[in-house]
Amino acid sequence: MADSQFSRPELPQLIATIRSDLLTRFEEDVLLRRMDAEVYARAQAAAVHTLYGYIDYLARNMLPDLCDEDWLYRHGRIKRCPRKDAVAATGFVRWDGISGTPTLPAGTQVQRDDQVTFTTTQTVKASGGVLRVPLIADNTGAAGNTDDVWRCAWVRQSAASRQQDTLTP
Template sequence: MADSQFARPELPQLIATIRSDLLTRFQQDVVLRRMDAEVYSRVQAAAVHTLYGYIDYLARNMLPDMCDEEWLYRHAMIKRCPRKNAVSAKGFARWDGIAGTPEIPAGTQIQRDDQV
């Protein structure tokens, strides 16, 4: 999950836990007559595993810094801050040690030392 100490159990671990919980409620001689507990534990573990996955998905998307693109769009609309179209940057560039005005062809990409 997003920035929490919660560890989502794996499906086999959930099956074993639910099976153990069910079988501890039965007496030993009743287990043979109640083998549907195995099927029930697998079905319930799958449902719980799906819910854990959905909760994990919601936790990641609840805050804008870690969310998917669709959720980011929704966060922006809630804050009344729609996405802007991409535009080319404009400005001035300076080169130390070069005399005069160098000619730079249109469309030349200029990048800083930090690769921005």
């Protein structure tokens, strides 16, 4: 979670501060200084630490840029801006160093190393050793988002069996 820039003292620091406050208020009376100051300091520090934690939580969630999921949903409802449904990711996959001029038909499945599948949206023919294919994720949401570092495999159906051709990007 992002930092709210709210300065929250650590529990040991609160204990030391409250202990110091209690002991200085008892002044020079040795008997009173050794009574229950430690117990009071720890109990008050724990309560104050909890309150600081709640204030930190509120400070993080007060504005939409740092808030958690539940608060973001609420911010959207307050501003009459409901959350949109997930959509399928779209983009291109590119293979370099292709020999010949293979054609990849529309509707061909392309699969990432983690088994997430995509479908090509146009028939494309390799040119100059490069095959660049537009595609759409088969699933909606963040699962289809793909960085450049993923390896993809071209999966095609044949009459006899499912055959997989791997093209290295």
